Amino acid sequence: MDTLLDNDSVREAVLGGLLLLMLLMAALGVALFLKLGRQGRSRQRVDRALAERTGLETPRAGPTGKVAAMTSAAEQAGMKLGKSRLGDSLLAAEDSKLLDLAGFRNIVRARSLFIVSRLGLAILLPVLAWLGMQLRAKEPTLLGWAMVAFFGFAIGWMLPKWLVLRRVRQRKQGAEQELPLLIDLLRLLQGVGLSVDQSLHVLVGEFRTVMPTLAYELNNSLDLYARGRTREQSLARLASGFDNDDLSAICRLIVQVDKHGGAVQEPLGRFSERLRERHRLELKAKVARLTVKMTGVMVLTLLPALLIVTGGSGFVALIRALSRVVGGH
Numbered sequence: 308m309d310t311l312l313d314n315d316s317v318r319e320a321v322l323g324g325l326l327l328l329m330l331l332m333a334a335l336g337v338a339l340f341l342k343l344g345r346q347g348r349s350r351q352r353v354d355r356a357l358a359e360r361t362g363l364e365t366p367r368a369g370p371t372g373k374v375a376a377m378t379s380a381a382e383q384a385g386m387k388l389g390k391s392r393l394g395d396s397l398l399a400a401e402d403s404k405l406l407d408l409a410g411f412r413n414i415v416r417a418r419s420l421f422i423v424s425r426l427g428l429a430i431l432l433p434v435l436a437w438l439g440m441q442l443r444a445k446e447p448t449l450l451g452w453a454m455v456a457f458f459g460f461a462i463g464w465m466l467p468k469w470l471v472l473r474r475v476r477q478r479k480q481g482a483e484q485e486l487p488l489l490i491d492l493l494r495l496l497q498g499v500g501l502s503v504d505q506s507l508h509v510l511v512g513e514f515r516t517v518m519p520t521l522a523y524e525l526n527n528s529l530d531l532y533a534r535g536r537t538r539e540q541s542l543a544r545l546a547s548g549f550d551n552d553d554l555s556a557i558c559r560l561i562v563q564v565d566k567h568g569g570a571v572q573e574p575l576g577r578f579s580e581r582l583r584e585r586h587r588l589e590l591k592a593k594v595a596r597l598t599v600k601m602t603g604v605m606v607l608t609l610l611p612a613l614l615i616v617t618g619g620s621g622f623v624a625l626i627r628a629l630s631r632v633v634g635g636h
Contacts, residue, residue: 378420385419388426397422402468408548409474410523421467428463435459478520482549485518487582490557494575503565504532521545538565553582 388394398418411417436459440451492514496506507525515522524545531541539562546558556578564571 382416382419382423385422386415388422389418393426394422397425402471405468405471405475407544408478409471410478410520421471424467425464428466429460430463432463433459479549479551481520482524482554483551485521486551486554486557487579487586488514488518489521490575490579490582493557493561494572494579497564497575498572503538503561504529507561538562553578 389398398421402421403418406414406417406421409417433456436455437452440455489510492510493506496509497503501509507529510518511522511526511529528541528545532538542558542562546555560571560574
């Protein structure tokens with residue numbers, strides 16, 4: 308009996324300590340957000356006052372409201388956490404590379420929000436799980452508490468990375484779909500006598516809406532090239548970051564043409580035909596797989612309805628005939 312009481316007291320002490328730690332971390336996070344929000348509002352008031360004193364134009368502020376203030380506070384908190392020792396754990400080198408490939412306009416802001424969301428979800432999900440388990444009638448065991456805390460922390464820690472991975476996969480698929488159009492446009496622009504740099508500027512400026520992924524990456528490469536990087540260095544992320552051999556080959560071709568010159572209309576034409584033929588074969592294979600998958604759906608849905616429509620009256624007549632025979636006996 309004393310052993311059971313000791314076990315219960317130990318479990319209650321451990322659960323109380325975990326709950327107290329979670330509440331303290333949540334309170335610390337809320338206090339940090341409020342403090343950063345007040346600092347941001349104070350800085351905006353100072354900027355407006357200085358602009359009025361000097362007669363300069365007031366800088367255009369971003370979206371106002373509670374959501375914007377919370378986002379700004381989270382961004383500032385993420386920037387401070389990123390400079391600390393904890394930032395190396397919250398944002399590893401692999402995560403930073405994924406954020407670069409995700410195509411965010413403001414990469415510093417994206418990294419800050421990633422750090423804050425990872426830390427916040429890793430704390431918030433175990434707390435929510437604990438509250439959910441408290442609402443249950445059955446008291447969970449110590450192992451159950453440990454499992455809930457572990458999986459809540461793990462899901463909260465990995466959820467931002469999973470969302471970024473999903474965005475990166477979408478961008479890779481978009482780049483693969485836009486590649487034939489890029490080849491055709493590049494072939495056309497090279498055919499009218501434009502240089503490589505002029506062709507890339509036309510692609511970025513005039514065709515941004517029809518191929519947003521590749522136009523964004525080409526715009527980044529043009530910025531790097533204008534800052535002094537070589538053509539090969541500026542196209543390195545586009546060539547190696549999307550895991551596409553055809554896109555890498557196009558980048559190498561652009562580098563060679565920019566360095567040595569030469570006519571590329573015929574190689575681009577053959578490359579475009581080969582790429583379209585491969586896409587056509589992939590679509591045929593996808594349609595064949597889809598047909599096989601639809602067979603099971605048709606068997607489960609259409610076949611019973613077809614049997615009822617075609618043989619329903621016969622089944623009803625057979626049942627009535629059998630009922631008469633049974634009634635006659």
